[in-house]
Amino acid sequence: MSSPIYSSPRPEFDAAMQEAVAEARRTFKFFWRELYWESRRIVPGLDLACVKVPFSDPPGSRNDDGPEVEHMWINDDVFDGQNVQGTLINSPRWVRSVAEGDHITVPLSMVHDWLYVIGGRAYGGWTVNCMRLRMSDEERLSHDEAWGLDFGDPNQVLVVPDWSKSNPAAEKAGEHPMALNMLKSLEIHLKQHPEDSRSSDDAGWTQLHSFALAGSAASVQMLLAHGADPTAITNSGMTSQQMAEALGWEAVVNLFQNHPARVCLKDGRLGS
Template sequence: MSESKIFFAEGESPEMLDAYTKAQSTFKYFWRELSWEHRRIVPGLNVACVKVAFSQQFPGNDKPTVEHMWINDISFDGDTIYGILINDPNELTNVSNGDEISIPVNQISDWLFAINDQTYGGFTIQAMRAGMTEEERREHDEAWGLEFGDYNHVLVVNKQTESPENLVEHPMSKNMKPGFVDFLKQNPDELNAADEAGFTLLHKETIAGNLSIVEVLLEQGADTAKKTAGGKTALDFAKQLNWEHLVPVLEGK
């Protein structure tokens, strides 16, 4: 993603601050899609990246210099986002293209993924497009090679308009349920196995918001009391990420 293909906004306008807030509150949908992308044999995403606010205090300046830049190769543990910086800073010297980055969700300024060249997220991009002429928007979209659509209606999940139920659960979570049941029957030790950070399948599927998969895990006897090395249960993550459809299931209600 070259600098020539990025349109910058001047200052921190109310519209841009609102875009940051919306991106942070909906990041869970980005991660849900990416969690399934990691399992696909044939990739389904054209692009998947997160915009982060980087800052540096320079001598003689009253305020830190802030630059918003993109990271990719994203992973997420429910608290922290990890990725690789893919932009060259204009002024900052404390980060470089290719650096490994780790930041909490409340420090991101945007996220973006695209399926069949149709974009989802991109709240700051849409805020900038709102101030462009039709010709500028066309040139902007051509430079990205993506279809950003209506800047007044930012999509967060695939087929959101025709299938609003996708806001609750990813279709692949439903479709993969029978296969996941078979997987657990053939690999019972995986049910409560934890990785080096203490994350079980129940933690990971909860973080990704996958209702059908979580239901299978619970039906097979997954331990809801298990905690990560950071001391969190799956229910803690469901509440933290505001996966409202998972909270009562994990509470056993």
């Protein structure tokens, strides 16, 4: 992917860019929700999905001719409720400690932006649009042509597609359309294979963990009704409720808090 990279003290620390980064982190949950459902599609629906991360060299090895921080993009993103992992897709201009193609792991707090693309239309890109606002019309057109994407009005960042007409039920429920479309098949599967409500993979993840992190209250409610264990812990020590809390999925968190076997955290330990 050919992408403009901003790297300087000023854009990173001025108020507008700080607000853009804060919005990107606040809305990261919608990026992850889209990636989760993308992983379940037979036919891919996303043209591109990536996360922007700041990079810097260790003290004593910095290139003094360039900026201290270089912001670059990683894709093939995986999120475990704490860290984002992916592959660096930019070739660094100044930073020497990483290279294009490196596997990158960073905490969510280091994510400065996210972007996914459907049919050439970009969703997210908060810092990108912050920079686009500062461009002339000609500069903005050149920028968008370099990316080959439709970023739209820089004053209006789209977070999710408009489902109000294509899937009003999902829009009203605050669910991804695929969550509602697959709910009946999930119910049928759980009735036929009740053990799957509690089974886990090699990392200790149950379906409850995955749906909680993706913010699907309807799926979580279905799993809990079929005996899913809200106290199950992944190998990294996270419950499904903590997954939902990590991204601020309030409706999912409320389901756990109101469940008879609700999970309470006391002094970092599980209780009830």
